[in-house]
Amino acid sequence: MNLRQIEILRAIIRHNTTVAAARVLGLSQPAISNAIRTMEDQVGFALFQRVNNRIYPTPEATIIVDDAEAIFDLHERLEGRIQDLRDSRAGQLRLVATPPIGYGMLATAIQRTQSLRPKIRTYFDVRRYEGVVNSVESHKAELGFALGFSGKPGLASEVLYRGEMVCVMPPGHPLSERRQIRPWDLRDYHFIALESGTKLGEATRAAFDQEDEGFTFSAEVRYANTACTLAEANAGVAIVDPLTASSGRFKLVSRPFAPAIPVAAYAIWSENRSLSRLGRFFLERVREVVTDLPKEP
Template sequence: MNLRQIEILRAIIRHNTTVAAARVVGLSQPAISNAIKTMEEQAGFALFQRVNNRLYPTPEATILAEDAEAIFDLHDKLERRIRDLRDSRAGQLRLVATPPIGYGIITSAIQETQQARPKIRTYFDVRRYEGVMNGIESHNAELGFILAFGGKPGIQSELLCHCDMVCVMPPGHPLSARAQLGPRDLRDYRFIALERGTRLGEATRAAFEAEREEFNFSAEVRYGNTACALAEAHAGLAVVDSLTAFSGRFKVAVRPFRPAIPVGAYAIWSENRSLSRLARFFLARVRDAVANVPSASIASGQADV
């Protein structure tokens, strides 16, 4: 007995007439009658008794129908899952990001996504640049988010935004009165450097070299978040990416840094895996979050956050 026959059996038991059953399953009344005959031949026993033009199931038919309910429950569950996946309401997100993006844009995008799609599960990790690349290449994560992506075979990317690096300092610092700052302006103050060998750390050093200014620092850190925390604690000034500076987690004054050090924020994913509907939905939320970053205030002058 196939699934279509089981569906017909169920409809007849529920409605007691071939006419009503035919209407429910979308067949003609003669087709229902033929289906009954075929099912009884296959089963080897009667499934219905006709009394006053109505059909009543035999005890054997009732047993079969009760057992078949589990099949229909499973089918209904599968249909719901298909609808949820089609509408990106179910499934799982596997994400990895470097700290500048992970602790700001991605967290807000996750919150918006989970609010809109409460059934999904999110697996999120924050790693250094190499860890993000490895997460995508090993397929442990579907989407990655990094700064200063230089391109790599097998990796697809989307530029989310350009943002210049900025100088951060405690609110009320003497240099906060300046419209913008450069390497020479920092020479008499404690400077917190991003780690040598990192992309942003090397870019900062190159800017000092371009201005023929000696690169002196009182502290060296790997991440812009650490630099901002130290600046907030009056441990010095730092040059960090604007996504970190404007994340809202630090009480610091932010000023443009010149010469400009442009930094791109990128979404990346494996070239040999198409993004799921849910991943594309999430990426749209990330774009919205990027659009709300007040980086425009950097170009125009000053901001305290």
């Protein structure tokens, strides 16, 4: 017996008559009667007893249907899962981001997504730029987010945000009275530099070179979050990306830095794998978060 035949058998038992079963299944009454004869020929025993033009299931038919209930329960759950996937209510999100994006706008986008789609599971990691690119290339993550993506064969990208680096300092710091900070303004203060060899660290050094200003620092850190933590502890001032500066996690004052150091945040995904419905849904939440970001000072 195939699943369709078991479904017909189940409907007849549930609704007591072949007419009612035919109506529920969208079949004709003769089709139901023919199905009964075919099933009985296949199993080799009677599935119904005929009494006064009515049919009653035999104990064997009842056993078959009872045992088949697990199959129908599984089918219903599968149908529900398919519906959830179609509506992006269920599934898995695998994301990776560099710290400036991961600890800020991406965390907010994950919260919004989970509130709208509570059944989903999110796998999220924060890594350096190279780790983000490698995770997307190897399909360990469906979506990657990084500052300053320079393009790579096999990867598609979208610019989510553009801004410029800012100088951050504790409230009340003498430099907070300035409307703009330039390299020579930092000569008399402890300066927290982003690590040499990183994209933002090298961009900052290039800005100092452009102004013929020597690049000296009292501390060097890998991540902008670390720089902001030190600045908040009054260990110096720092030049960081605007996403970290405006994340709301630090009690700092930020001022525009010149010469301008452009910063762009990118979403990255594999060109040979189209984004899932859930991936597209999440990317739309990220775009909403970017729209809500505070404007630069």
